[in-house]
Amino acid sequence: MTHSPASTDPAEGGAGTLVVIGAGPKALAVAAKARVMADLGLPAPRVVVVDQHAVGGNWLPLGGWTDGRHRLGTSPEKDLGFPYRGAPHRRHAAQINAGMLEYSWMSFLVAHQTYTEWIDRGRPNPHHNVWARYLEWVAAKSGVEVRIGTVEQIRLADAGGWTVGYRTPDGVVEGVHGDGLLVTGPGSSDEPLLDDPRVLSVSKFWNAVSRREIPASSRAAVIGGGETAASALDELVRHEAMSISVISPAPTIYTRGESYFENSVFSDPTGWPSLPAPERRDVIRRTDRGVFSVSVQSNLLADNRINHVRGRVTRARRDGESVTLTLDNPGCTSTEQSFDLVVDATGGRPLWFLDLFDAETLDELELAIGARPDLRTLEETIGHDLTVTGLASPLYLPNLAGFAQGPGFPNLSCLGELSNRVLRSAVDRSAIRSDAQTVRSR
Structure with a gap:
């Protein structure tokens, strides 16, 4: 230059x-x-x-x-x-x-x-x-x-x-x-849903990974549907767990759109403010928030331990040797599910x-x-x-x-x-x- x-x-x-x-x-x-x-x-x-x-x-x-x-x-x-x-x-x-x-x-x-x-x-x-x-x-x-x-x-x-x-x-x-x-x-990254050794914040999870102290679990859960949760899940599948549930409010685990049309909206925001507000929120929901990258999705496809549970976690409590999560879905009665390891990866x-x-x-x-x-x-x-x-x-x-x-x-x-x-x-x-x-x- x-x-x-x-x-x-x-x-x-x-x-x-x-x-x-x-x-x-x-x-x-x-x-x-x-x-x-x-x-x-x-x-x-x-x-x-x-x-x-x-x-x-x-x-x-x-x-x-x-x-x-x-x-x-x-x-x-x-x-x-x-x-x-x-x-x-x-x-x-x-x-x-x-x-x-x-x-x-x-x-x-x-x-x-x-x-x-x-x-x-x-x-x-x-x-x-x-x-x-x-x-x-x-x-x-x-x-x-x-x-x-x-x-x-x-x-x-x-x-x-x-x-x-x-x-x-x-x-x-x-x-x-x-x-x-x-x-x-x-x-x-150190604000867990519940102050409990079986509930790991993002920070505690990665600290445990670095110390090789992720405990074996029969039922593990990762809360969140974005890239923070994706990275945690990509790591958790390398450890001993009989089943791993991904908990998010979306109906499924979406993959980030990587076509030209989706990418161009991110690269060139010129016309973005002219879009109606509902359309803007819909684009963000479908392509950015609550989505996994294509590479992470590819890594997880063949692992039959992984399943998706729809719901927003509204409460967590210790119940014996497990942690019970209360899940809410619009128009439905609240449900509860129990896990022996929970990673709260909802992000900052x-x-x-x-x-x-x-x-x-x-x-x-x-x-x-x-x-x-x-x-x-x-x-x-x-x-x-x-x-x-x-x-x-x-x-x-x-x-x-x-x-x-x-x-x-x-x-x-x-x-x-x-x-x-x-x-x-x-x-x-x-x-x-x-x-x-x-x-x-x-």
Whole structure:
């Protein structure tokens, strides 16, 4: 890539500061593109990332969501720059997208001399730990500022912007201020349905896997129908269990759609907001939420121990040597089933970050959306730039943007478009602040 003579360092804050919670693919997509923009001499925000564990931590055993040995459910070619279309500075789109190729999955493989092998092996989806190494490589190459610590408080600053307080591994409380806040990640993976040794949260399950302490069971259950449950099930079938039930509200275990027509909706969200709301929710339900990847489904087809039980788990209790689950289905009487091992793989809580907001910030959020912040209300208020409409200081919530802006934003399907929208918003808002300061100074 040819560097512009006017190259600037994003750490100089040419378009303010963007604080990101979570050092995963979304954070790195934004940070890498900000680096490219700065290298071209274009306005770009300083990006500061705060993560509890490490870059790519949720793709490693230490993050509690995987053992790192299962395969990515999405093609790695949908990398941090995909779909390489458009840019925060539209007149420089070709240059910016060319610059992002330096942070592509292919460039990572070339840099590690494994590209030929990957091609010759049929371009397999990488294991989670390899995907984490790709993210670590991008972080090092882009020079993004990463701070390791557990976020303990998020608040709107009196003078505008956001202040994020976090505790470092050695116990020191520190803070970082930004003009905008981007929240990524699924939150904690250690919240089981029932505090019982026979009920494993996602984190406890993978810890048990790493220690080779998954107990033998006659009747095991995995609660959940999404990719978190799919990975847990893909692992559980390798252990001793006479039967394994997958419990989800859907009538069956759906396979993620991988045709051109389904994929294109994720890659190009241009026409998504024009679809009627029921159709949008139907697409998400059929292709993203509560579905297993094709590769996992293929692995499970031949195993006759696996069965599906329809229902939403509303209660769990210990009953002798078993755990009894209460299952509800619309229009039907509740039923109960007992298991001797339960893996609660329903995934993270979408609104986990609200627990970190102080009271005043929660009040401001409620005023902005005109209602108490619940999942459906927040989903419906996400604007084109992936922020909560109505808040003076931008709060970017791509994980909640699927319904309003496109199903690819919460996952790995259009990280390049996600970074376009976030960075364009940051640059435009910085220009407005600068103009306002100029007017006040006159």
